Amino acid sequence: MSVVITGATGHLGRLVVEDLLARGVRADRITATARDTARLADLADRGVRTARADFDDPASLKEALAGADTLLLVSGSEVGGRVAQHRNVVEAARGAGVGHLVYTSAPRATDTTLVLAPEHGATEEIITASGLAYTILRNGWYNENFAQKLEEARVTGAFVGSAGQGRTASASRQDLAEAASVVLRDPGAHAGAVYELSGDTAWTYDDLAATLGELLGREVVYRDLTTEEHVAALTGAGLDEDTARFVAALDTNTRDGELSDTTGELSRLIGRPTTPVAETLRALL
Ligand SMILES: NC(=O)c1ccc[n+]([C@@H]2O[C@H](COP(=O)([O-])OP(=O)(O)OC[C@H]3O[C@@H](n4cnc5c(N)ncnc54)[C@H](OP(=O)(O)O)[C@@H]3O)[C@@H](O)[C@H]2O)c1
Structure with missing residues (x-):
């Protein structure tokens, strides 16, 4: 298993990396990525691989994703620019032969009036059309x-x-990070799933x-x-x-x-109440 995490400098990405490590995934099987790898130095000290990955820089994505079995694309934070950014990541994943892509989306992303949903819905469409195996984590509010x-x-x-x-x-973010970790550790068991996590x-x-x-x-x-x-x-x-x-x-x-x-899908995935x-x-x- 080798898994790449985007946004590892962010709150959620960081918690996912920590949860994978806590559950025994070998540090050298995890690649934590960020725009500024200096901010991942403490993870590198613990043996986690680190790589620069900027959603706006396809060359960095190609390099960061080389050899990855599984990718967690933590949705970006630049509202308005995310569809193009996420498309770059999906295309790089296809090019790199990534086996499975996991994406953090939003509640009922393709069937809601939620103002944040259109970028997530468009990203989901790009992912489902890509031919990649995928799992969508529609994360509810933190x-x-x-x-x-x-x-x-x-x-x-x-x-x-x-x-x-x-x-x-x-x-909590920790609940949602644990759910991502469950999926990343056994992606095949969650292929094609769209989870409404609340x-x-x-x-x-x-x-x-x-x-x-x-x-x-x-x-x-x-x-x-x-x-x-x-x-x-x-x-x-x-x-x-x-x-x-x-x-x-x-x-x-x-x-x-x-x-x-309240779908119950989050507590079912993590095996405890939220x-x-x-x-x-x-x-x-
Ligand atoms: N469910 C909710 O309630 C909720 C609330 C807020 C956000 N969100 C969404 O969930 C995501 C994760 O939440 P969070 O709390 O971890 O957010 P966060 O702490 O703001 O982390 C966002 C991460 O995205 C990275 N990022 C932004 N633009 C990027 C780019 N162009 N290339 C590469 N990486 C980029 C950031 O990297 P840098 O450190 O380099 O900036 C950071 O690591 C957010 O990005 C947002 O899409 C959900």
Whole structure:
């Protein structure tokens, strides 16, 4: 087995590498890749192979993927540019004869109004048309995404949003990294699978307010705003208009239930319940 991980400098990619090592995959069978390999020096010290892989640089991808059996493509973080970047990776994987490609996507990527989904849906189409064996990990929202609400509540005793009574079935990055590790260690068993990976329970912002209140030992209130009020609050706090509209649109998606599916597929893959948002946020406190 040889497995290449992209985005190994990122939160998720790093956790996947650590989980593979913890479960006994030999360090020299793992290639951790990044745009800046200096940031992978500690992994290299532990025997993990490292390589430069920039989604915008096909030559770097060709070199990094040479000899790989399995590739984990952790979706990039440059919203708007990702389809072309991911296409570069898929083409390099084909050229290098990679046996199996695993991709981190988004919930119901091809059948949702989620504002982030189009790039993921387009990437999935590129992958399925590529002829490569593949597994799609449609990762739900991270518990860690709500660290900002924890901070807001800690300082003010309240947080704002525009998700109404919409629910989020979040899970920790560690849960999702473990699921990726399960698939990477036995890709053949997951060939062609499209997993909807979400937390076991779906909670509302009112539930989150109660959770934060318990964690902080004070009353925490969720103030539900209209979308326009939410955008105004975000721009008032210093966000530019486009970013504010994007953040508010994610709350609209939440209100509409686009992030609420509790499929049980994540806990089934990792063989344990998913991590409650309270547990992740307690650790961050
Ligand atoms: N499910 C969720 O709630 C959620 C939330 C946020 C993001 N996401 C998605 O899930 C991915 C992984 O999450 P994360 O928390 O690990 O994000 P992260 O910590 O921001 O890591 C993103 C990784 O992508 C790499 N990357 C970005 N552009 C690249 C390029 N042109 N070439 C090569 N690598 C590139 C980054 O490398 P550098 O270190 O060089 O920048 C970094 O290693 C994100 O990239 C995003 O697509 C999901």
